Amino acid sequence: MTDAPAPAVELDDDPSLRLGLVAATDSAPGPRLDAHLDELRDRLADSAASAGTVDVFWRTVPSPVGDLLLCATDVGLVRVAFDVEDHDAVLDRVAVQVGSRVLRSPRRLDGVVVELDQYFAGRRRDFDLVLDRRLSRGFQRTVLEHLPEIPYGETASYARVAAASGSPRAVRAVGTACATNPLPVVVPCHRVVRSDGTPGRYRGGEAAKAVLIGLESGARS
């Protein structure tokens, strides 16, 4: 073993004093500090949850359609967002729409992640999650609440969903309601397609919609 001395703490100038203090507090940037801060953040989320001072918990999870951002309130899952939506921008909007006391907590969204993993593995057809639907209102909410009636592995046209929602002429509005679904994947707006069979607009992009339709039709057989 070489007897290389640790860097001496020189106190004559600020940078070395700062380095010395960072070393003394064992808080130099690196994986060890990150792991400790992650643990502190999880604990903070738990304490804040019991104190009732959190508006939104969030985490991300990898999936076949890119990383998904998951946001939950103390009511339930409130927002699912795709990479292409820009997770930071989505969190900014959620902070305005729901509340700014936003905390990351992987642990508190474990249940959602388990169900999503099962779904993407083809082992789950319906989600058994409590949803907080406060980000959809009026006609959009009516449309989205009808979507689970389209069975797993099947698709329906915008026109058919419009009829099922009680407004057969509101085909365009159905398109908008689906394209701005705050809970994609979990609320299956990907099962609503154009009359000619092409996927149509989707929050995660048309390709992601095709992946989900393919996943469900493949797992069905």
Next chain:
Amino acid sequence: MPPFDRVVERHGTTVLRVCRALLDTADADDAWSETFLAALVAWPDLPADVNVEAWLVTVARRKALDVLRARARRPQPVELVPEPPAPVPFDELVARDDALLGAVRSLPDGQRDAVVLHHLAGLSHLEVAELTGRSHAACRRSAADGVAALRRALSDAAPAAPDARRARRPLPSPEGALR
């Protein structure tokens, strides 16, 4: 207000440093949590132009000083029946320099604030002055005095403790340090 989590992400390390400079590891973790819990509650009503880092550091310093004061007031049975300290993991032993931390914690209040808040947390002398309620000049002077006091404390300690850890981490001689 933007999502509170950004604040934790951006300033979590600085707050942890301030807490650890003043408190031992477990107490420091508690002070860190209490700081961000208090900040979370205040967050929606905070003025938009507030200096978030200085504000967090202020809260962290106050939480840490509360713990220290509570310790000082409480009778200390630990001193009567000394328990063996929990073993420190070796990797932590390498990273820590107890002599420096000990010297920081024995500084007079003003000098300790200046060293921790200015040199470690990176606040300006003006910010330190605002949050400690002292004058700008006094904070500047305390920072210089604090650094000099640390240098003296560590130089005095060096020849008196020629154990293995001291030998592994040589400190500059008084002459060298002063030059």
